Amino acid sequence: MIGALMLDIEGTTLCEHDIEILKNPQVGGVILFSRNIESPQQVRALTDHMRQIRPEILIAVDQEGGRVQRLKQGFTRLPAMGRLGELYQTEPQRALTLSEQCGWLMATETLAVGIDFSFAPVLDLNDISDVIGDRSFAQNIDDIIPLADAFMKGMHEAGMATTGKHFPGHGSVKADSHVAAAVDHRSYQEIFDKDMQTFIQLMPKLDALMPAHVIYPLVDCHPAGFSSYWIQEILRKHLKFDGVLFSDDLTMQAACVAGNADARILAALQAGCDMGLVCNNRTAAELALHAIQDQPLPNQTRLERMRGKIEITLQSNTKWQEVKQDIDAFVG
Numbered sequence: 001m002i003g004a005l006m007l008d009i010e011g012t013t014l015c016e017h018d019i020e021i022l023k024n025p026q027v028g029g030v031i032l033f034s035r036n037i038e039s040p041q042q043v044r045a046l047t048d049h050m051r052q053i054r055p056e057i058l059i060a061v062d063q064e065g066g067r068v069q070r071l072k073q074g075f076t077r078l079p080a081m082g083r084l085g086e087l088y089q090t091e092p093q094r095a096l097t098l099s100e101q102c103g104w105l106m107a108t109e110t111l112a113v114g115i116d117f118s119f120a121p122v123l124d125l126n127d128i129s130d131v132i133g134d135r136s137f138a139q140n141i142d143d144i145i146p147l148a149d150a151f152m153k154g155m156h157e158a159g160m161a162t163t164g165k166h167f168p169g170h171g172s173v174k175a176d177s178h179v180a181a182a183v184d185h186r187s188y189q190e191i192f193d194k195d196m197q198t199f200i201q202l203m204p205k206l207d208a209l210m211p212a213h214v215i216y217p218l219v220d221c222h223p224a225g226f227s228s229y230w231i232q233e234i235l236r237k238h239l240k241f242d243g244v245l246f247s248d249d250l251t252m253q254a255a256c257v258a259g260n261a262d263a264r265i266l267a268a269l270q271a272g273c274d275m276g277l278v279c280n281n282r283t284a285a286e287l288a289l290h291a292i293q294d295q296p297l298p299n300q301t302r303l304e305r306m307r308g309k310i311e312i313t314l315q316s317n318t319k320w321q322e323v324k325q326d327i328d329a330f331v332g
Contacts, residue, residue: 002056002303003028004269004292006246006277007285012038014049021285022053026292028275028303029058032115033070040074040113047114058306063106063118064135075109076324078102079331081151082126082134085143096150098330099137101323103154108320111159116308119210119246121151123164123198125171132171141197148198152205159310162205166212166248167235168224169195173214182214182223191216200239207305208244209235211273213252222271226264231272244302247276251284260284262291274298 006029009018021027030050037043047059061070066080079102088095103121110118123144126136137147152162168191173184184191199209211225220229225247235241247268250261259267261284265276275298278285314320 001025001297002058002275002300004275004295004298005029005265005285005289006031006058006060006275007282007289008033008279009036010282012036012042013046014053017282019053021289022050022057024289025297026289026295027054027057028298029060031277031279032059032061033280034072037071038073040109043071043113043115051114058117058303059115060306061110061115061118062120063110064120064122065102065106066134068135071110071113076105076327077331078106078327080134081122081137081147083330084147085126085136085138088138088143088147092146096146098326099147099150100154101326103151104158105154105320105323105327107155107158107160108317109314111308111310112314114308117161117163117208117306119163119165120155121148121162121164122166123148123202124166124169125195125198127171128174129171130174136171141194141201144198145201148202149205152202156205159308161207161244161306161308163208163210163244163246164199164202164206165210166214167196167199167209168192168212168216168230169199170212170214171195173212182212184214184216185218186216188216188219191219203239203241206241206243208246209241210246210248213248222267225273226267226271228271236272242302244275244306245273247273249277249279250288251279251281261288264288266291266295269295269298274302 003026008031065078084095084099122135124132124136126139137144173182213223215223220227224230250264265288268276278288
């Protein structure tokens with residue numbers, strides 16, 4: 001069974017403390033960071049060890065491309081998605097082809113080392129945000145939708161589930177929610193007409209969503225990831241989204257409005273998230289884990305959709321070699 005907490009580990013191998021905590025039924029996932037990664041062979045050994053302890057555990061990573069790419073040594077360097085948006089202005093068909101190839105290549109290389117999924121793609125607009133920027137495909141909806149659609153098509157072809165972030169949109173909020181409170185004072189209609197459209201129009205391709213740690217006070221007083229209104233009323237009821245909902249990292253500064261880590265994960269789960277992320281702070285992760293021990297396990301059918309489906313041997317795969325050459329040439 002898959003639990004409701006996703007946490008991280010300190011090193012490139014599991015220590016005894018890691019092994020003990022992974023055995024807890026409410027630990028449902030592990031997210032890997034750059035410090036956990038030395039080579040494809042080492043990552044595969046690490047994920048295999050995790051599954052010896054908990055065969056059902058979900059393993060994730062942030063492998064967006066550009067400045068957010070945890071898998072580096074021995075993996076293809078991916079462009080920032082914003083570069084595809086720039087290319088789309090002059091060579092739209094080539095940009096769409098490269099976007100699909102990026103999605104496929106990212107997913108293929110990630111799955112090959114035993115990681116189930118990357119938290120990708122970013123569906124925010126590249127507007128005023130201090131944290132989004134070229135993580136976004138483009139500045140406007142009409143460019144983002146076809147490029148992200150192609151990227152997710154590539155992910156699905158490789159066998160990886162997709163996770164759109166950060167619903168209902170972080171691009172129009174200047175503050176970086178990692179380090180500051182983020183507040184968007186627009187009306188629901190303004191958000192719906194602009195930022196939400198990428199999520200709404202791409203929803204058929206989305207297996208999961210990650211709500212933003214942003215407060216939209218004209219809609220609800222809680223950040224979207226802690227808001228039953230955004231999650232239950234808007235996403236589940238109005239937009240009829242039945243995919244997985246992952247909280248953004250609950251140690252981020254913008255999440256502190258909910259209290260300590262125990263209060264934060266309870267707030268996220270009670271609002272309707274399926275799994276809460278507590279990263280880079282083992283003390284906070286243990287506090288969160290203790291808080292949810294008596295909580296029911298999340299929706300297993302939903303979470304099982306996030307499991308990686310296909311595994312290939314890269315070096316003998318002609319398509320991988322050809323696509324890698326195309327992406328290497330584009331990145332330069």
